[in-house]
Amino acid sequence: MQARLLLYPVADIDAALPFFTQGLGLAVKFRDGDRYCALDAGALTLALVAGEERPVGQPALAFKVDEGEEIAAAIARLVDAGASVTLPAAQGPHETRAVLQTPEGFALVLSAKP
Template sequence: MKIHTLLYPVDRLEPAIAFFRDTLGLPLKFRDGERYAALDAGSLTLGLAAGEERIVDRPALALRVDDLEGALEGLLAAGASLLRPAEEGPHETRAVLQAPGGQPLVLSAKR
């Protein structure tokens, strides 16, 4: 498992990109229309999620895994709870969990 993104839900993508890029100086790495933008935040990516890509209601760590089902099984056995089952996103397969402390976690695996 590797933390790769801080998924940050926003109401509208354009003003959020402008703030993080122009005000905070984070370079834009990738944009997918009005639904998602990735900014370079150093050792991880800040992923702005709007519209149908807003799969969490508050900031969440996104972890990349090789085996989504195996990772889900292990985390659920360790006390996490499932908020959204595995589903195909536009760029990966992902699931949303809640860690025992109450914070959301997003697991994703490349297709």
């Protein structure tokens, strides 16, 4: 698996966006209405998430499951390594996503293309 982005929950993307674009100078890579906005933060994409795209209440790393691997297998491997599932895998508008909690108590989001 490879970290692909940092999910950053916000109440309102329009209100939060100027801080990241004008303040930090990040460029918008992709936007999906009022629920998702991907920003170019160098090695990682910083994804502002709101509404139904906000699966976590605090910033969390999101890992994309390797091509050809089922998300259920990746979840099982992480649970065997000490994680717990806080939000089971569910299909969203663009991908299947699950939220786990690391052994240290931090949120970790897994995603896979259907």
